Structures are given as structure tokens and as C-alpha cells.
Amino acid sequence: MRVLLSWLRELAPVPTDADAVAEALDDLGTPVEEMTRLGEGLEGIVVAEVLALRPHPRADRIQLVDVAVGAGDPLQICCGAFNMAVGDRVPLATLGTTMPGGMRIERRKLRGEWSNGMLCSPAELGLGDEQGGILVLAPDVPVGAPLRDALGLQADVLYDLEVNPNRPDAMSVAGAARDLAARFGVPFMLPAPEVTPSGDPASGAVTVEIADPDLCGRFTARVLRSVSVEASSPPWMQRRLTALGMRPINALVDISNYVMLELGQPNHPYDLALVGGGGFRVRRATPGEALVTLDGLERTLGVDDLLICDGHDVPIGIAGVMGGAACEISEATSDVVVEMAWFQPTAVSRTSRRLGLRTEASARFEKGCDPEVIDLAADRFCALAAEICGATVAPGSVDERGQLPERPPIRVRTARVNRLLGTDLTPARIRGLLEPIGFAITPVDGDQDVVVPPWRHDSTAEIDVVEEVARHHGYRNIPTRELTEPRIGGLTPRQHDRRAVRRLLTGLGLAECLPPPFLAPGQLERCHLPPGGIELVNPMVAEESVLRPSLLPGLVQAAAGNLARRIEDVALFEIGHVFLPPPPGQALPDEREHLAVVLARREAPAAVEVWQVLADRLALPEPAVVNAEVAGLHPTRSARTTVDGREVGVVGEVAPTVLATNGIDERLAWLEVDLGALLDGPRRPRTYRPVSRFPASDVDLAFEVPDAISAIAIERTIAAASDLVWSVRLFDVYRGPPVTGGCRSLAYAVRLQAPDRTLTDADVGEVRSVAIAAVESAYGATLRG
């Protein structure tokens, strides 16, 4: 939403200090996204008359323009635009001029032809966005005059405002002026157009029927006769429209836009002669009903869309969004009917979104227009049309009403206001803040009943009014307070443990990564994981359309990418959510927090070691690995990780076939665990185990153990053989002769000690025997000699 300082000041005498106004706009919740000082840097730009247009002998996209700037010889200009005609008045940047954009105009040759200056577009002059060509000025501006004088450009300031959904009033110059007037404590005055009607009344010329009053709250028609459509709007109007980003077209269209920008009321002039049946009917579209809109596209509509039809029920516009091509004003137009209406905001919003068609009108209707400003806006339109286009205004209007939002009084409790804001505002102060923005106050026992103005449909509850009080009191004037009550803050044990895991893994030299959790279709299959990941309804791209059920595909891809870049030390971990199908009866997925580790150029044991230190750090009870075939992993180098016999993850190496599919020719050691389950799960008791002051004795035991028996099982059995066992460490594994096939030799270093004495040979011998017997009897293992 753009506003000009001069236009604001026409409605309210706000300060001339552009920065003060900008600050107030910011402070009122209509932040200034961009502030442009207009009319600066236009020295050296004069009005020139086009005398002749000649083709450039050696370029198709440039033409030669001879212009006069008053006395003196005509100047030859090379120009890349073709929108002007002989006799047009155009802006010429003379030699030596520095343009608003910083470019300096020099005499130079373009493809061999001299150019003695530059003809300017509105954008080059900082007067608007329009890139369509050279700015063609009104025919009566004096040739040779400075452009600033010719356009009546005073120095002005253009603000581009951001308007929030709760500020429908700020969608017009008048609304912004009203808010500023309240802030600066100056009067706000709406325009007071004077209309002198004559001829037959409008009611005889046009009819209006609202068939769906729930979607159309008001529809009015005014009639203008003998409209001089060819007239162009005055420079001051063109200047304002251009500054606000609208291209001047002709007087009638310009007036239409001007009224909308000024008062926030979208409107539409129709050629009365072309309105079939001499009337309007507003109704819902029938399913599949089609209409060609002004932009030349055919739009297919449905029952949620509201149409403006003519008296024969033929659609001529999509209500609140865009008119149809049928009843457009043309050179042949004489009599005009001007429509102004109020349409239900959410309906306009839905239609506009569904059609992908956002217009100046829809932007205003969907925020909620003021249904009562229509009378003023219609008068404003008619008065301007009479003045500029010589139109005769027909007496009266045709004015039908449907359902408009009610505005019942809202009880606003003074104590509530102060309790929410932390202020000490009196009822008088509250009233003083609300009345200037149109909120009507009736005092009730120290509180107030508030009726919101018709341009503030967003405000329907006490809290909405509290916000208005805060806004106009000024957020910066609300005293800040600190939270003073003592409270116990802190991380939960779970959160502490998660941090401990991160510290442990970085301590092992790993780097954390956070890739997005989306997979491509087929990516699971390429990692030999079961298909059936949860899909997005509306992914941005197909490659990111599946929610990961495992961290494996993402990290395999990460490893592949790094290896392809010849990065040798790829040791990554990720802690992130994975998404499994919802449990029965649940709407949301079974969402879990997983931890995964990938170590490139490392073999499975490296990943098992990570699991072991992880289990140790978290003091997991009875952590183990159980050799098993695991989807996606190397079939003979994979295991499930368990805690207390419960499965919590997988460990090993990524399957060679998966590596091949992903273009990886190195081994990848892999660990993935359900971190959430580990964090929530049980812990080993961490009570002190006394250390002995007496010397320890060491015994080495080597067993021949069938491959099916886990090394951890043997270790645990030895450890459990006697209280004197302090520690058991697997120090050697050997396969091959003389060890029996299908078995391996596992050698353990066992350290024994007693808390109260030095162990005797007999003590050691007994523990040794018990341990050997336990291992041999439990696992069919045999002690090696």
C-alpha cells in the first residue's frame, strides 16, 4: 500500500517532516517498507516536443527522434521506445543531467548516430514502476519548461506501507491519514465533493438485484450521462496515480482508481448502453459457469464464487475480483453506470486465491471494506467525472443492501485494559485514544461500551479494542517490567542426556549435520529399506515428497556427496525426527527422534565401538549387539543393538548393493538408534564400587567358541563367575587352524581382586575354575590349552 505525503496532508495536517511521519507510521503498525523522496534529481529534465520519428539506419530496436526544446535547432535523440507520436510532449534529459538513478547523460553515438540526450520513462524519472515506454505528457504543457514545473511536481514523499490483515482501514490514503491524525492530534477531514445532479434519476435507468445477500452486503449504482470518455485526467491526478503504481489510462479509469486509492472503495464503471437488460443481478455462479475477464482469460467458476450479472442474468464480472470484457467503456461510450459494492471478505479471498487472480479490488475486499463509505466514494467519483469529463450526474442512486456485519457494542473494562497492558490508563484517556479513530464510546460505570466504526470489521471483541488502545497509546509508552517471581528453570534429564550424546559424538571427532527430512520417491528402495514412507500432499518438488522413516537414505546420500568431492574423512552424525505410519487409531505418524552415525572408509566394528561408548555414556543397562540381518545393511556385518534385551537400533556396515546403487565405492560403517527410546529408557544404577587397596591378579582365559555364541555373552558369564572379578576384557580373536571350523578363539584378560586382602593362588585358581566351568557348560565352549 503506497501513500504520498502531500495526499495525506490534504486530508490531515500531519507534519511536513517526512521522517517524523515515517516513524509514526511504523509506530502505528503500518511499517514503512520503503520511503522515496520524489521530485528530487529532476533538474536538467525539460519538456520536449517530438518533431519527427525516423528509423535508425543500422538498428531495428532504436529509432531516431527529432525533438524541439524551444528556441534553437532540433536535437536528434536515439531512443529504444516506440510509444510516442509526432507532436507528443515528452521528458528529455539534457546533456550533463544526472538521473535519479545516478546515470549521467552524455552526448554519445549509438550505432553511428548521435544522441543528444535521453527521453525518459516514468521509472527512469523515479515516478513509478511503469516500464512500458516514454512518459507521454499532457499536450498542453509548455515545450522547454522544466519537467518539475510541467508536472506540477512539488517535492513529495512516497511511502510504501506494509498493511496487516487486521487493518482494513489502512488500505486507503484516507485510512492512513485518519490514523496519523489521531497520532499527531490534528483534525482529519474527508473530501466533501459537491454534486449537482440533473436529468432523469438513476433509478429509472438501472436496476439492482442482490440474489445472494449473504455474499453481497451492499450494491449501489450511480448514473453519469454525456461522459466525455476521451478526456485525459489532469496532471495532478496522473502524478498521484503514477506515484502509487498505477498507469494513467483515461479520465474515467483514472477517476475510478483515484477514488479507490483515496477512500479504499473499489468501483467499476460500465457502459450503460452495453449493460444487458439495463440492470445488475448479483448471484452465485452455477457450477462450471465461465466468464472472460478483462485480462482476456476465460475463468471457470463454482458455487462459492459470486458473479455480477446484467439484467439478463449474463455474467459481466467476478464480484470483488475483476470485471468482464463485455460492458467495457469504449470510445463510443456516452452514458456510464458506476457500481460500488460491499462483498463478503472471505468469499472474495477464496475466489481470488482459487483463480490465482489478485487485483487491487480483491486485496481491499478481502480485508474488509467500509460499506458506509460508498456514498461518499460515489459522490467523489461523480463530482470528479463532472469536472473532468463534463458528465451530467443523474439524481439519486440505486442502492440495495444484503447482509452486512453487525457492530454491537463491545464492553471494554478499564481494569481489563490496564491488567493486560500493565498501564494505568483512565477512562478519559482510553476514550481520547479511541474516538479519533472513529470508535464510538459510551461510558458505563468507569468502563465503556464501544461501537467500532464500519471500516474496522476486524474488531469484534474486547481484546481487539485493547489492542487499539495500546497501539494509539504507543507501545513504547507502556512501562516495561521484569519477571520477578523466582522460578526453577532448567533442562530435563532427557535434554541433558541428549546434550551429553552430542558432546560424546563430537568428542569422537564426528561432525553434526541437519539435512532436510525429505526423500525422493524410490530413495528408500534404493537403500533396500521397505517402501511406504509417508508422502506429502503438496511437495515443492517430487525429489522432496516422502518423509523419511530412517536416517539412512539421507546420510548415505551425504556420504556419497562428500566422497564424490574426494573428502576422505567423512564421519557424520545426525539427530533428527523420523516418521513411521500412525499407530492404530492415531491421526499423527509414529514420530521418533533417531540418532545415526556414518563413518566412511571404516568397517562395522568402528560403528559398534561408537555404540559401546554411547551406551556407556548413557549408562544403559545391559547394552549388547545381536548379530542379525538388517534391511539396508551388510548381511554378514550387521547387528541389532539392544538394551536389557530390548531392540533399540541397528549397527554394522551399509550393504554393498546399497553402496553400489548410490555410487559409493568405500565401506560405510553405520549406527542408527532410537535416541528417544534411549533417553526415556532405564539407566544402570551408578552406585560406587569400592576399589581395592590390595594388589590385583590377572588371569588370561582363551576359549574356542562356536560362531553363533556372542562374545559379549562369554564376557558377561566370566564377569558373573565371582565377586572377585573386577573386569573382563576381550583382547584377542582368532580364526583358523588349529581352531575348529565354525568356531573362533576368544581370549579374555580377567583381573581379580578382593577388597580386603591379597589374593592367594588358591583364590585365583578357584575363580578360574568356576569361570571356565560356567563358560563351557553354558555355551559348549572349550578352554584352549
Next chain:
Amino acid sequence: MIEEISRIEAEALRRVDEVAAIDDLRLLESDLVGKRSPLAEVKRAMGRLDEGQRAAVGRRLNAAQRAVSDRLSARRAELEAVVLLGRLEAERLDLTEVRSGRDAGHLHLVTQVIEELEDTFVGLGFTVAEGPEVEDDWHNFTALNFAEHHPARDMQDTFFVDLGRPREVLLRTHTSPVQVRVMEKRPPPIYSVMPGRVYRNEATDATHLAVFHQLECLVVDRGITFGHLAGTIDMFTKAFFGEGFSSRLRPSYFPFTEPSAEFDIQRPDGSWLELGGSGMVHPNVLANCGIDPEEWSGFAFGFGLDRLAATRHGVGDLRELMSTDVRILSQF
């Protein structure tokens, strides 16, 4: 006999001086001071002398023995020093040649920022709450006072999840649904922050991510005012960014807070950083979570973390935060 002792002594001292290796010294030691050494022989022969001579010869013998013994010790010390010197020289290392293959490990930039923020808020007496990334419409929108046709519910803004209930299940678009979960789960007072990953169905570029991170702060208690919101944001600003920083609030709009405000941070050089959104928890939101808005009031504020994480290290393109390139990850 005295002469004999002197001769033996001189010979012994000469031999000690001539020894060049510590092992030879050990052998020589037994030759010179052992039971079969010449001085020991002399001592044995002393028995044949008369008492007058014996005393004088004895004194001379003791002196000779002491002299030889001292010379041996001295020579041993010399030779040991030479050995040590040799060994030390042989062990010489150039420590500039050491290059560890070890890596200190790297926490992701976003993790670092989240942990710092958590610590800041824990210091201010807050707890940390978490919630799922796939949410239902209730927690992400409806309970937060989003109107039925609010644009945020549009396909252009929100990723919907295909679980057979169109528009009901989605990737959370902000961390605010965790507010709802916290308020539904436990009665006030509530002083919590909620960091997490959020999703928007928007084109990704250098300054916008479809997958990013937010942190949200929620307070619900008796007598909480807009003044507390402003004061808490200011305190957080100073705690996290530094004493030289300050904050300001500007009116804005969010469905789930009213009054709502944008909050900006002012750097010590006077420049402003637009950080996030804030406001008093909307009475409808409190009521939706079973909290009586007449008894309790609260505030919330939240902001994106990725830009904070990126800018403090000069990462110009937010997409780098998604990268798994070790060359990026290992820098921090």
C-alpha cells in the same frame, strides 16, 4: 708398604680415569674395590705388621680406598651423564612435524545457537519444551485462533501430509503448536521455551528456507502484562546478544496473540535487526487450551534461528545450513 699402597692407588685411579664405558666401569669396580682387589690384598697382609706400623698403614689404606671409591663414583656420574646425553639426543623430536589425524568434532551451527538460547532462557528461569514436527490442524491452526479460511492454511504455505485426512495433518509451520501442547498438558504458571524445526511450502533461496528453525517463548501466569512482554524481550536481548543491545516493539498482527508486536533488536552501532513476532496470548487461545483468560494472562514471542546462526559466522546463504558438505560442517 705405604709405598705399595700409593702405587696401587695411583694405578687404580689411572685405570678409573681411562675407563670410557659404563659397563667397563662396573667390571673395573669389582677389580679395584672387590675382595680380590690389590687393596684388599694389602689389608689382609696388614696382619703381619706390628702395631705401630699397622696404624699408619691402616690410615693410608683407608685414604686410598676412599680415594678410589670417590673416583669411581665421580667417573660413574660422568659416564652416566654421557649415556643420558646420548640417549636424549637419539630421542630428539621435531614437534612442528606433528599433525593430528584427530578431529575435535563439530556441532551444527543451528544446534549451537539452540543450546545457547536454551541456556540463556534457563538462566532466566525457563524450562524447555518439545513437540512433534508432524502436527494436526488443531494444534497448528485452530487452537491458535486461525480463522477457517486463513491464508496460512493454504497449500501454497503449508505442507500437508497424506494420511488419508486431507488438510488435517501437516508439517508444523511454526513452533507455536508446542505452546498449545504445553498449555493442554499442564496448568499455569508456565515459563517455557520451545525450539524446533518448522516447515513452510515456499521456494527456497539465499534468505528463505522451506525447512528452518524457530524458538518460541511462552509465559502464562496471573498478572502477566504487555509490560512484562517488553521487559522480558529486553532482558533476553541483553542476555543473549550483550549489554549494548536493546529492543523495541512495533504493532503487528498474528492470529494467536493480541495485542501483537514485531520485535526488533538494536545493535550497539544503532542499526536495527528485525528479529521476530510477539504479543499477549489471545484469550481465545487460552480458552482453547482450557485456561481461563480472565484468571490467567500470558505472552509469547518467537523468532527464526537460522539467520542468527548463519550471520554470526558470515554464512551469506541460508541454504548452506542444510548442506552435508564436510568442508562446511567442519569449519565450526
